[in-house]
Amino acid sequence: MNKEVVKMVITGPVNAGKTTLIRHISDVPVIATDEIATDEVANVKKHTTVAMDYGILHVDESLELHLYGTPGQRRFDFMWDVLAVGAVGAVFLVDSSDAESVNEMKYIYHYFRDRMRLPAVVGVTKQDIRGSIEPEQIRVHLEADNVPVICCDPRNKEDSKMLVLSLLEMVVQEQQSEQEFEESDFF
């Protein structure tokens, strides 16, 4: 039997929690392309994703959810295009305790928004750290006008599930709006 595959992209700057989120959702060990960080990333963590993280959730005998985590560094942006092909939506994760991460997120968010136009949700992580940037400030900075911005902690499984479910809700709503528009007598 041919399996149906739904593809989802998890993206955002380095150290925002992308790999952790995928680990919570995937029911197979995540295939990670980690390398020892050698650049400025080494200041925040030892290993970082260089090509992609890949997880699978088996839904039933004929359906799978494939989760693709993008590398966070801009120099790997060619991978972002590759990974986004055919995706139903994207979860953006940003480390709110790090202004640099928020700035980098703007670049990534605009890159995806302008090229892929995928349904999206933004997860704001590390809100428990003192001095972290407020979600509303992040939303304004990203110019994320039509996208929900949600506080979350990807280390918490329920938060990870909630983000993915929220994205699926956006996808369904978007599909239904398109369907209603097509069925309407607008023309």
Added chain:
Amino acid sequence: MRKSTGTIEFHTDQGVMELYIRTGSILSCEGGYDAVSTVKAMLTMPVHNSCIKVLSPEKDYFIAMPLAEIILKAIYQKDINEMRFMELFKYFSSFPPVTVRLVPLHTLGVHFTAPSKYLQLHGQSALHGSVSLKEHLEKSDTSQTTREIVLLFTLLYILGLIIPAATTAINKSAKDADGKENVFGRLIKRIRRI
């Protein structure tokens, strides 16, 4: 889905403005995109008082729409009197389990007082498929919190963001034309079980 139509007549300094509205009947707890458009339009209008008159050919809609006054007050974060508060409290306590849709509320120009409560409601709804408004009202520990929650529910209701679980967009779209559960319905169920 039962739909109702009606007209809200706003009396403002600039005269009377009419808004044609088409939304679900409050008796079946429906809402939708049209309600959102209506509130968007409301927010751009210079309405700062409660001179609202509802004209509707449908009796059930007419019963529901005195709430419009409360809704505007909720949107403008003004206070409501005790009698109205109790009416709303009872009203939301009697709601069936609902799903809470997630939208970026800032796009509606709404600055509501309990954003974390909204996200909490949505989170529970996403994870479990529905949420009980009654439980949230019963759990609130101070009268101030209860008032805030009632105002939030009112606002979410008129925005069409709280909808009976059985009639939500997700549940409807989760079924194909032949009634079988579709890809997204199956995915959502599976993720909730993780």
